[in-house]
Amino acid sequence: MLALAACAPGSLAPAPSPTRAARPSASASASATPEPSADPAPDRPVLFASLAASDGLAIVDPDRPEPLLDVVEVGRAPWGVAAHEGTAYVATADGLAIVDLAARERTALVPYLHQPAPQAGAEGFGEYRDGGLGIAVSPDGEQVAVAVHRWPDPAWLEVYDVDEGAFTGSADVGIRPFDVLADPEGDWFATVDHDSYSVSVVGRATLAVERHEIAPFGDLGFAGWEKPHYGAVTADGRIALPFQGLVTVLLDPATGATDRVEMTANSHSHGVAAAPDGTLVTAGTGAFGTARGMPNASFLDPASGDERVVPLEHPHETVAIWQPEPDVPWTAVLGGGFTRDGWWDGLTLVDPATGAVREVPLAGRPQHVIAAVLPAE
Template sequence: MTARPVTSALAGLAAVVALLTGCQPAAAPEAAPAPTPSTAAPAPSSPAPTPATLLLTDFGADTVTFVDPSRPAPAADLGSVRVGTAPYGVAVGPDGTAWVATAEGVAVVDTRARVRTALIPYTTPTGPVTTGEYRGGGLGIALAPDGRRVYVGVNVPGRNGALEVIDTATRAVVATAPVGRRPFDVDLSPDGRQVYVTGHDSFDVTVVDTTDLRTRRIEVAPYGTAGGLGSWRKPHYTVVRPADGALLLPFEGERLAVVDPASGRVRIEPMTADTHQHGAALGPDGTLFVVGTGPVDPDRQRGPSLTVRAPDGSERLVPLSGPHETVTPSPDGATAYVAGGYTRDGGWDGLSVVDVRTAAVTRLPVGHRPLAVAVLPATR
């Protein structure tokens, strides 16, 4: 659904199966005192949002949609391009080339000419091309910092997945590596030497060395891995913190797993949203944005929200109307674009555009169950 030299969103989404087993709540490592949430006071004043053109992956169709979020609908919809069945994550390079993970293969889109220029098939067998939450094919995707490789997490329904490596010059898969189940997210270390693949159904992050494709598994399961609501309390999306290379994975609006990818050590910090969480992204100043999709335990959890977590750990919560999937901040961090195409029931055809300073939310009906959002580079 991230980070992600320009964007990866996502994400996240796959085909066939039902919820896999989850976990008994486990004692978390010692944590700092919980931050106090705030939904009232706005953040300090910041520059006005910068206009941008967005690219949405239409998981409910076979297209990507271009959007001008500064316009009201229907003028905000700038048109769509067919890319392939049920597109999930997207990564965009500085030249405006978009790499889109679909059920059929990775689509290459010239976002300036607004045409698909290639569709790169996967080498991993994924079964019939289908749609829906558990479909096979590409989920998370990321572009290397030097632009020479694209890394895509490929879901194989009911089995472990694969990381496929695409040469951007030849536009072909040149290598694969084994990863966990349902690779929702793919991220890169700041130096591009490691790929981090988040396995939703295997409770893990697979660390892949980009030089020789050696892999190492880190379990990330703050609630354990078996039983009860544990089938929901799994990792979804990961953020790489540039300052120290730590991996940040939010869980249930209660626990932020901070992972050292070198040692595999997992430390827990408290969160305050108290809601099931999916997408996460980092702003330019280190602010962490996390999408809350709503309660999986209605007796104790709250509704959908966007967590705005400052680098010092303090949090503000912005209520959202209905579930969403991923979030992408604007380049200046003043606006958060939250995709409405939640992978389960409740998703909608549009974005919630959040003014980070005032917490004002504008619902913009565009796209077809959009899952990932990329901010396109400015046209010269």
């Protein structure tokens, strides 16, 4: 049997420090996440962050003196988060969590079609654990697609029908799909298949799969570092995939055609997000494989190739765009829950214009971060 490796070569093993994080309390130390604060203004965006070393989904307003608004219990080792019109969907190790955002409570934990066996202790947490990984919701809100990993079996993209309240179909995809993307036009979902160097494009109507190998440095197998991790859909409908802070591949999901944009960040690439102006923001985690640089955030214009690189103190896992009002400049938000050593309990905000960096403590290893509206209770 093959030994499964992620970013690091080696055998299957849990990520470091996969212990359940305690909920914030009045007795929490000054270095821990602060107590939940007052509600934001109605219909104002907030950040939602999966706390991968716990069972929680954090609700955060990074502009408040006490940013943490609440923590909702969703299920063990949450990974991906998606939201649509007052409902959040969280891919956990044990099922798909459905969260009523107005009530701030989980209303269901739906088992996967390919439900993994229960995992206890360290094996139940971290990037190697079985269960849900990437997640996306269709633009119309009718379907939620979850990537389900169950080693050594193949991975599946499972489709949850919101009206039926159940998973209704699945498709075989690549190995350990860290991320799931949804076509803005509503025709497909796509998985970013970390250990098979591929993107699997799955038709919503048929669940037919087109697999595209994306390996700008070659397929180096399980022991390689030059793998895809996360993707972002660009304004022209392509899928952007950064590698090693050295190149971003732009994939046309309809044809499989690719273009390359050279990068200078020179830092092992994890999360990526597309900003309103088309800038691609990538989290660089440091020197791994062919990447030789330090942790940083890359701000890349894929049209011109212009890039600004901002050094960071910590590696990060995913990226979101924070723009609480439409007429204010956007800011990049990076989740500190890097899947390997070096993660930190917090979010980092980076101003693309000035390079200014601001950190927001958040206990529980915040991994996947998104911005969405929090309805009034």
